[in-house]
Amino acid sequence: MDGLVVVTLHSTHADIVCRAASAGKHVFVEKPLTLTVADARRAATASREAGVVLQVGHHRRFQGATRRVKGLIDSGELGEIYQLEANLSGPSGGSRTGWRSDPAECPAGSMTGLGVHMVENLHYLAGPVKCVSAFCSKISSVGNLDDVTNIIMEFESGTLGYVGTAYGIPKVFNTAAFGTGGNAWSEDEGKRLRKLGIDPSAVEVADLGGLRGGNDTPAETGARARLLIEAAISKLDAYDGFRPENAKMLIAWEEEMSRRSLFTLPPVRYEMIPSIRGEDCFAADGCRICSNLCPHNALAVSPEGRMILSKGRCTGCGACVSACPAGAFDFPGASLPQL
């Protein structure tokens, strides 16, 4: 036997890891590593000195959209990262039994079961933490555990981060990064990436000459329009590789908003989706790999033999991007290894 997997009570992890290390065994230990900093240091030191691997079961960082948020940060597309947020919560607090309902094994409510994943996610996104404050609260009369825990972190980079976790509320599962170049969310258990900014295509089509009205002077109207266009250009620069065809707008502004309202509403929300470089695609030669595998029937061949992507149907899952043998897809913010 070369190693062991530790899935016992949280409070037993440190001793088992130390005994395994002294026997020269590698360890995969379920999260949380331990319940105290002292125990964590003891387990890590024993493993390091014995020359064995100690791995903790934090799998959430490998979820696709979370890795794409990390890619956006590392590439500089989100600019300077000011804030990180993460929340993992669920309804199962009162129904927990046995040691899972024991505050000695599960301090800070859902931290050991849920929140610890998000602490790991923020550490993955921003690196070492400099200082931490945390608050726990027992609100309901059900069960023995705290209901809600909030953590504020300052990272060595200066970025601030927040982790929230609770039992007894509907499911929440997201990790977000907010930077000077844009905001990005990993949502729906890391399946969906969302980015926020001003969609340059929306500003492009606005009839700037038709915006005058009300009490604004022409100079004021012009200044507002100029500001928005500059913001759109900045956003375009920030999302390197971004083109309007990669933006799926989540507000049907064509139907629900006037052109004037484009200049008074908050920035448009959009999701990134792939686009096809027609010159690299060989659909005309019969390739149907992407359209055959798309789970949402978002790809189809036009009468002229071109592969066409339907923005309305595409969810940005990325399956077509990694499958295309010609590398004919562009998907800003997502490299092939990330997909």
Ligand code: SF4
């Ligand atoms: S898999 Fe690539 S080359 Fe084949 S049809 Fe789709 S985009 Fe074109």
Ligand code: SF4
């Ligand atoms: S990203 Fe997913 S949904 Fe969109 S076209 Fe490709 S396979 Fe279909």
